[in-house]
Amino acid sequence: MRYGPLLAFVAGVTFSLGLLISGMADPAKxxxxxxxxxNWDPSLALVMASAVTINFIGLRIVTRRARPLLAEAFSIPARRDLDRELIAGAAVFGVGWGLAGLCPGPAIAALAIAPGSAAIFVGAMLAGMAAGRAIKQTGVLSDRRSAQHQ
Amino acid sequence: MTDALNAIAGGALIGLAAVMMMGGIGRVMGVSGIISALLNERIGAGQHAPGRSDFIWRAAFVAGVFAAPLGHLVLIGQPPAATFDASPGVLVLAGLLVGAGAVVGSGCTSGHGVCGIARLSARSTVATFAFMSTGIAATFLMRHAFGG
Incomplete structure (x- = not known):
């Protein structure tokens, strides 16, 4: 993991260049x-199609190895259940995304593009993340907890 | 046409970055997960406190995301072209919803939309449909119903 952070930095730059070139970093777009x-601009659908295609192929190549180049093991989400937290959380996320045109990756890039607007959004996003963690800990949306009540 | 080519080229870079993260350090490139883990470690509330090396790669990734537009600013003398016209009130509300929704829903555009769908994850596919639908609905209400 010695060179892991360097790789993560280069991946972050690559990701961010992708956001900038594709238009994902422009809220108006x-x-x-x-x-x-x-006045619908469908071009961003191609961003996801292209990113997913490259990742779909690339993942199959890199995960043929027993382990990643710079770490002990692959850490891949194992959950399969479609629970209420997943769906409610994603729905709420989408509302925020549709209000300002910003999601977490572009918001970080935006700190160097439009620092004033981005700082407000990122500050609120961090507060929202803390709130989201608290909501998860209460388990109000958890299927398991509601099943116990029934 | 240029827009389409830029979208494909930029998307390819986003996909490549996700492959680098998985092939290099075995992690999903989910930006909201990376940021919320950093936040959690910073406020020291984590129940499963990850090691120091996890903090460093996460911080390095976020620094890289910030560095690209910063490099543009330094080299070209102006930031990349982008239009930010949401009011401060809308930015606060949107930020709160994006942050809370991403944590409760276990991911965002990158983690579910790019990485999860490429893994053919049912959870991520459903989440992506959910946030695309409500995103379209929110934009519609903002722009057409409330005459924004």
Missing amino acids: VLAFLDIAG
Whole structure:
């Protein structure tokens, strides 16, 4: 893991260049993509299609190895259940995304593009993350907890 | 046409970055997970406190995301072109919803949309449909119903 952080930095730069080149880092463009009833700009659908295609192929190549180049093991999410937290959380996330045209990756890049707006959004996002963690800990949306009540 | 080519090229870089993260250090490139883990370690509330090396790669990734537009600013003298016209109030509300939703929903556009779908994860596919749908609905309400 000695060179892990260096690799993560280079991956972060690569990801961010991808956001900048594709238009994902421009909230106006993201909103034009989500605004299907307005002057719809469908080009961002190609960003996800392209990213998923490259990742789909690349993942199959790199995970043929027994372990990653710089770490002991692959850490891949194992959950399969479609629970209420997943769906409610994603739905709430989408509302925020559709209001300002920003999601977490572009928001970090935005700190160097439009620091004023980005700082407000990122500050609120961190507060939201802390709140989200608290909500998860209460288990109000957890299927298991509600099953116990029934 | 240029937009389409840029979208494909930029998307390829995003996919490549995700492959680098998995092939290099065996981790999913989920930006919200990376940020919330950093936040959690910083406020020291983690029940499963990850090691120091986890903190460092996460911070390095976030620094890389910040560094690309910063490099553009330094080399070209202006930030990359982008239009930010949400009001402060909308930014606060949007940020709160994005942060809380990503943590409760275990991921965001990168983790579910790019990495999860490429793994053919049912959870991520459902999450992506959910946030695309509500994103479209929120934009519609903002722009057409409330005359934004």
